Amino acid sequence: MRNRLRPTNALDRRLVERTARLRPSPADQLLRSLSMSANHSRLWMAVAAGLFVAGGRAQRRGAVRGLAAVSLASGLANGVAKPLFPRRRPPAKAVPLMRRLVKPPVSSSFPSGHAASAAAFTTAVALESPATAAAIAPVALAVAYSRVHIGVHWPSDVVVGAALGSGVALGTRRWWAVRDDEPATLGAAKLTDPLPDGRGLLLVVNPSSGSGEGIEQLATLRGRLPAAQILELDDSLELSAEIDARVRRDDIVALGVLGGDGTVSGVAEAAVRQNLPLAVFAGGTLNHFARDIGVEEPGTTFAALDSGQLVLVDTALVRLDGTEERVFVNTASLGGYPDFVRLRERWERRVGKWPAAGLAMLCVLFRAQPLRAMIDGERADLWMLFVGNGAYHPADQIPMSRPRLHDGTLDIRYLRADLRFSRTRLIWATFTGTLDRSATYVHRRVAQLGVQVDGAPVSLATDGEVNHQAMTLDFASQPAALAVFRSLPDETE
Incomplete structure (x- = not known):
């Protein structure tokens, strides 16, 4: 292993020596201050706060995704990779005295946690708002380089840390889909x-x-x-x-x-x-x-x-107990889903849709009671039922966007409560992005759906309004019904 690393170590030493020979300049103090500001991800928390307060919808989503990616990347870099791959930091005299930190870090040099956090935040923001990420990227690059400039990391530590952070940020798409802000395709x-x-x-x-x-x-x-x-x-x-x-x-x-x-x-x-x-x-x-x-x-x-x-x-239509009819243009839901919708919409403007949805699901699952029902004639115990007007995406995660509103489709999703450890399995599948492989999650796209509830009437939420109760609910798509x-x-x- 050491033989394999010798070329890398030699290149690291040459690059550090070349950096050390750079003439003193005001950039020395600037890079040192910038590097220290990124300690414990304080810099990225400040940038996220700015995006959240002054940015638009995409910037706010990017801020939340960025902080989530930083938390994961920092944990992996500092809590897992450093103990597994110990490496000495550059010697104290590797760079001029005026650049050095008063109290240099003593943990493993490999990989750079600062570079991992910088890359994680910038990449995560880029998934939601590329233009915003382009403005942040020079700061992230400066933070990553500053770790070499002040002599606390080898260049390869920074490169690997940045790759780790970017990989973690890209991986967030598996459990938090990137929302498509483009309008849906419509009918004639x-x-x-x-x-x-x-x-x-x-x-x-x-x-x-x-x-x-x-x-x-x-x-x-x-x-x-x-x-x-x-x-x-x-x-x-x-x-x-x-x-x-x-x-x-x-x-x-x-x-x-x-x-x-x-x-x-x-x-x-x-x-x-x-x-x-x-x-x-x-x-x-x-x-x-x-x-x-x-x-x-x-x-x-x-x-x-x-x-x-x-x-x-x-549009979509639901007939309640065979008499009253209700048209909805977005979604209808029952079981724990009305509570889920209320909680998610209360929180999503502050933390983003996916984090709000995840927190709302946890709250609902822990306090909900199973709903016994017949779904198109099949017995099913449910935690919650979602009916969307049109096909929502992604199919295997919490629905984020609706790319079409013209194909006569109802998007049906429900969470089963009749399997062992269903709550735990649902939470695990949601946060690991494996809902599509979980037996507790059922997804269909149909033109109509019949639901017969056992026991007392249940509340139905349509387009965020919870104002109906029924025992029999018949849903149907109404293609091209609204101009x-x-x-x-x-x-x-």
């Missing part, structure tokens, strides 16, 4: 009469959505759509009946909605029932449906109203 496009100034549009507004931001956005919509009728929601209003009455009474040719997913779902249900097109304005906290159909920016919807351009998308205003990219450029 069609044209209707343009609605200049919103003439003939009934716009339903939820003033309390998005932490009250709906009020501010409403002023913009009033100015841009002065001819539209405005219907503001309050606790005393029965939305479905009010929309039906106004459509019968007034010259309403389209519906609009400003609010979050719950509000959008309620108005979409009325649009399907009345066979009217829907204009969506993102006004909630998360706006999954608006993001998936590509109308997060109001200009896209304004352009479509002016041109009369529509795109057809799927939404959306201009094609070439019409908005």
Whole structure:
């Protein structure tokens, strides 16, 4: 082994000697300070905090993924690799006195934990926001090089540490999928009469959505759509009946909605029932449906109203106890899943969707009671059931994105409670990225699904709203049931 390492050791010595011969400069103090700032990953925690406070959605996800990767890489480098592969650090006199640390580290030189953390953080951020990672990369490279410049690591320690950190960061994709922020592919496009100034549009507004931001956005919509009728929601209003009455009474040719997913779902249900097109304005906290159909920016919807351009998308229907029907545009869930959704959405803006989902799953699994049910005639004890309108990705992890909204598909996932140690097995499979190989996880893509619950009625959550209870639930996809205003990219450029 020593014979094999001799060429590497000789190269390390030559590189350190060459570094030592560099003339003194202000960079010496800068690199030493930078290296010390990265002790215990303090530098990366500070950068992550900055991204989280000042960055957008991708930057916040990158910050959380980066810290997770740093924790894993640092643990492997310092807790596993160093004890297994002990190596002496460069001699104290390897670099000039002015560069040296007052208290140099005494642990194994191989590999560099600082380089591992720097590479792990930068690579993890690159998975979510390449542009942000490009800005961080020079700092990460400087941190890695600084360990050689101040004489505490051999160059090969730094190279291996960086490779370890990058590998760990790339490996996070196995249990935390990289979200695709591109809109879903939608159905056929069609044209209707343009609605200049919103003439003939009934716009339903939820003033309390998005932490009250709906009020501010409403002023913009009033100015841009002065001819539209405005219907503001309050606790005393029965939305479905009010929309039906106004459509019968007034010259309403389209519906609009400003609010979050719950509000959008309620108005979409009325649009399907009345066979009217829907204009969506993102006004909630998360706006999954608006993001998936590509109308997060109001200009896209304004352009479509002016041109009369529509795109057809799927919705899903659930029939409750054979009588009441509910349309949803994103997801429906029962068992522990409604609690899971509430917890995940409460935390995901702070820590990112996957960490929030993982923590929410732990909380729900530890306190949930199994749900006994028949799934399409087959007996199953469940912890939770997820029904998605459209095919969600990834198939073998917690669903993160929806690439299609036009193929008449329900995405069915449930967690079995009738196997030994099912809680433990589910937690292990989730955090190791092996759900697809776990017998406790069932995933199907179908056009319809029947669920018969044993015992008392259970709560059903649709698009984040938990407001229904039933014992028999029949789900079905409704292909191309909803027409939404959306201009094609070439019409908005």
